[in-house]
Amino acid sequence: MNSEKRPSIKDVAKLAGVSTATVSHVINGTRYVSDVVTERVNHAMEEIGYVPNLLARSLRSHTTKTIGLIIPDLSNYYYTGVAEGVERSLSEKGYHIVVSNSYEDNETEKSIVQLYNSLQVCGLIMVPTIGSQGYLSSFVGSNYPIVFVDRRPSKYEGDYVILENTEATYEAVNLLIDRGHKRIALILGNKDMSTTCDRIEGYRKALSEHGMPYDPELVVEGRFSFDFGYETVKDLTKKQKIDAIFFANDTASIGGIKAIKELNLRIPEDVAIINCNGFEWTEITTPPITVVSQPSRELGKIAAELIMNRLQEKTEGTAGEEGYRHLSVPTKIIMRESC
Amino acid sequence: MNSEKRPSIKDVAKLAGVSTATVSHVINGTRYVSDVVTERVNHAMEEIGYVPNLLARSLRSHTTKTIGLIIPDLSNYYYTGVAEGVERSLSEKGYHIVVSNSYEDNETEKSIVQLYNSLQVCGLIMVPTIGSQGYLSSFVGSNYPIVFVDRRPSKYEGDYVILENTEATYEAVNLLIDRGHKRIALILGNKDMSTTCDRIEGYRKALSEHGMPYDPELVVEGRFSFDFGYETVKDLTKKQKIDAIFFANDTASIGGIKAIKELNLRIPEDVAIINCNGFEWTEITTPPITVVSQPSRELGKIAAELIMNRLQEKTEGTAGEEGYRHLSVPTKIIMRESC
DNA sequence: TTGTAGGCGTTATCAG
DNA sequence: CTGATAACGCCTACAA
Numbered sequence: 001m002n003s004e005k006r007p008s009i010k011d012v013a014k015l016a017g018v019s020t021a022t023v024s025h026v027i028n029g030t031r032y033v034s035d036v037v038t039e040r041v042n043h044a045m046e047e048i049g050y051v052p053n054l055l056a057r058s059l060r061s062h063t064t065k066t067i068g069l070i071i072p073d074l075s076n077y078y079y080t081g082v083a084e085g086v087e088r089s090l091s092e093k094g095y096h097i098v099v100s101n102s103y104e105d106n107e108t109e110k111s112i113v114q115l116y117n118s119l120q121v122c123g124l125i126m127v128p129t130i131g132s133q134g135y136l137s138s139f140v141g142s143n144y145p146i147v148f149v150d151r152r153p154s155k156y157e158g159d160y161v162i163l164e165n166t167e168a169t170y171e172a173v174n175l176l177i178d179r180g181h182k183r184i185a186l187i188l189g190n191k192d193m194s195t196t197c198d199r200i201e202g203y204r205k206a207l208s209e210h211g212m213p214y215d216p217e218l219v220v221e222g223r224f225s226f227d228f229g230y231e232t233v234k235d236l237t238k239k240q241k242i243d244a245i246f247f248a249n250d251t252a253s254i255g256g257i258k259a260i261k262e263l264n265l266r267i268p269e270d271v272a273i274i275n276c277n278g279f280e281w282t283e284i285t286t287p288p289i290t291v292v293s294q295p296s297r298e299l300g301k302i303a304a305e306l307i308m309n310r311l312q313e314k315t316e317g318t319a320g321e322e323g324y325r326h327l328s329v330p331t332k333i334i335m336r337e338s339c
Numbered sequence: 340m341n342s343e344k345r346p347s348i349k350d351v352a353k354l355a356g357v358s359t360a361t362v363s364h365v366i367n368g369t370r371y372v373s374d375v376v377t378e379r380v381n382h383a384m385e386e387i388g389y390v391p392n393l394l395a396r397s398l399r400s401h402t403t404k405t406i407g408l409i410i411p412d413l414s415n416y417y418y419t420g421v422a423e424g425v426e427r428s429l430s431e432k433g434y435h436i437v438v439s440n441s442y443e444d445n446e447t448e449k450s451i452v453q454l455y456n457s458l459q460v461c462g463l464i465m466v467p468t469i470g471s472q473g474y475l476s477s478f479v480g481s482n483y484p485i486v487f488v489d490r491r492p493s494k495y496e497g498d499y500v501i502l503e504n505t506e507a508t509y510e511a512v513n514l515l516i517d518r519g520h521k522r523i524a525l526i527l528g529n530k531d532m533s534t535t536c537d538r539i540e541g542y543r544k545a546l547s548e549h550g551m552p553y554d555p556e557l558v559v560e561g562r563f564s565f566d567f568g569y570e571t572v573k574d575l576t577k578k579q580k581i582d583a584i585f586f587a588n589d590t591a592s593i594g595g596i597k598a599i600k601e602l603n604l605r606i607p608e609d610v611a612i613i614n615c616n617g618f619e620w621t622e623i624t625t626p627p628i629t630v631v632s633q634p635s636r637e638l639g640k641i642a643a644e645l646i647m648n649r650l651q652e653k654t655e656g657t658a659g660e661e662g663y664r665h666l667s668v669p670t671k672i673i674m675r676e677s678c
Numbered sequence: 679t680t681g682t683a684g685g686c687g688t689t690a691t692c693a694g
Numbered sequence: 695c696t697g698a699t700a701a702c703g704c705c706t707a708c709a710a
Contacts, residue, residue, distance in 0.1 A: 030706085034679065052704080056686090059702090061686085064394070075423055075636075081414065255619075284600065359689090360697060363689060399701075400689060
């Protein structure tokens with residue numbers, strides 16, 4: 001039941017027989033302190049187990065070294081990959097992160113941003129949810145930098161780093177066409193996500209370059225869920241008209257493959273398959289699945305680096321205002337036997 | 340370039356023509372304020388876009404409503420499940436979490452705890468790494484409650500919530516024995532993790548109850564990695580003596596299954612398989628894999644609830660000191676065709 | 679080479 | 695019913 005207060009800088013000062021200013025300067029190395037005194041102070045800190053109070057420090061110094069991170073789904077391996085990339089590179093730079101889950105809900109996202117404002121974060125990295133990010137203009141203004149990851153924001157101009165989804169889909173569909181597939185289905189996420197739009201764009205481009213017609217019935221927008229994948233495949237095949245599927249999400253793809261197996265369709269003879277996200281399990285299915293590998297950790301890392309740059313520009317007063325930075329990370333197709 | 344300071348409670352007070360005390364009370368509903376004044380204050384806050392500064396609040400009120408969370412591997416779906424469970428139930432209660440990755444390293448873990456101390460967290464939830472947690476006695480003492488998840492701590496007494504790994508393994512091995520398997524291998528994590536010990540215990544119990552000998556060569560301790568699973572299976576089968584495998588980790592199991600396929604062994608005829616963790620992909624392999632489902636989110640949720648209880652006991656002064664709480668969550672075997 | 683003291687934005691303790 | 699004002703723990707001029 002030791003409920004004595006945690007020691008403060010005052011306690012250290014008293015014990016070492018110096019002023020609080022000196023202690024502070026010893027801690028931060030911010031002005032010369034004689035070796036004897038330094039020694040005494042360090043000793044005192046050690047003895048009473050002093051840890052600086054970052055709240056007080058931040059209050060005084062107006063910087064928290066904290067970055068807020070908003071992820072739409074913490075159950076999704078892809079997004080937690082982003083989170084890991086962010087955590088890894090920010091913690092190297094001495095920053096820490098506060099994470100919240102927006103559950104793909106725009107209102108929740110908004111209130112998280114308010115919370116982060118209260119917490120005085122000095123930067124925000126987020127995967128924007130469907131709906132507008134316009135509120136950021138008034139909520140955040142230019143108080144701190146914002147970087148969007150994985151998806152472009154809506155109704156808000158800002159830095160972002162995304163995957164080359166258009167190109168990835170274009171290549172994947174080209175590949176399928178080259179192998180003779182004619183009726184290629186796309187099983188996608190929500191229609192208002194930038195990633196979905198980009199993929200459709202890549203798809204159309206590949207089709208038109210081969211003089212193939214665009215059939216909207218083959219392009220199904222929905223959710224990133226097992227059930228959605230399952231139902232959609234059952235549905236599409238009932239109409240007997242597909243010979244290949246491109247899955248934008250791996251959870252949906254698992255559902256879809258389950259349906260394919262239940263229907264006793266052979267992969268790739270009856271339906272070829274290409275997946276997004278190359279998690280290890282895609283190697284051990286029968287057959288192993290061809291995959292567009294999406295470097296989610298890399299995405300997070302780059303977002304973190306971008307925000308660190310913005311932070312630096314701000315402190316150094318370096319202009320940097322040559323407009324917003326829009327980065328895109330290439331993906332890679334890993335050929336296996338499902339197509 | 341609006342770099343004007345964020346408005347403070349003083350600005351609100353001035354605009355509303357009241358004292359800062361009144362504003363504070365309006366915000367927190369902590370004493371009666373007349374309707375007219377309340378109205379004026381709310382208006383003023385709205386007008387200048389006031390958001391309370393949680394740093395200052397915490398500094399003054401000695402509570403941050405922040406819980407620190409330490410996860411050993413943010414790339415692991417199982418652990419991020421724990422994180423999600425924690426986040427979900429804590430955010431409901433108005434708490435926020437700071438997350439860090441210990442990378443399974445005891446030293447890193449230690450420095451994260453120091454950081455959390457500085458951040459004045461009011462609780463700590465962690466998956467302990469291999470090595471001692473003894474340092475917590477001096478680093479944290481009884482400053483704030485600690486709850487361990489998934490693994491028991493080492494050299495430190497405290498609350499924890501873990502899975503019933505002994506029972507789970509016991510049941511799984513029993514199942515394999517009942518189906519006639521004689522040489523059952525265990526592919527495990529690090530030998531010093533409590534989860535590993537528990538699993539071995541369950542294994543031995545099942546064997547001895549069936550009068551079967553314990554062969555240490557069948558029990559391989561190592562890492563949670565694809566390569567480890569792959570190598571271990573190659574190794575074990577080279578000696579031609581196993582007819583079933585229990586995998587403690589799904590990444591290792593993917594590697595192991597890859598090896599099995601390369602060796603042209605049939606599942607379950609040549610080797611039966613049981614996996615820990617029932618992620619969706621286990622449904623679509625050929626054959627689908629029997630699995631010990633591990634409710635990681637549930638684990639996180641319970642840890643969060645436990646720490647909330649401890650926090651409440653502390654403020655209410657309720658004793659609660661009836662010793663440490665050790666909870667364990669049951670797992671469930673999901674039968675499929677790999678055994 | 680070191681100390682004094684004011685203030686960061688709140689909340690809490692007194693008064694009125 | 696409301697206002698002054700002192701703290702919370704730290705940093706940083708300014709002084710010495």
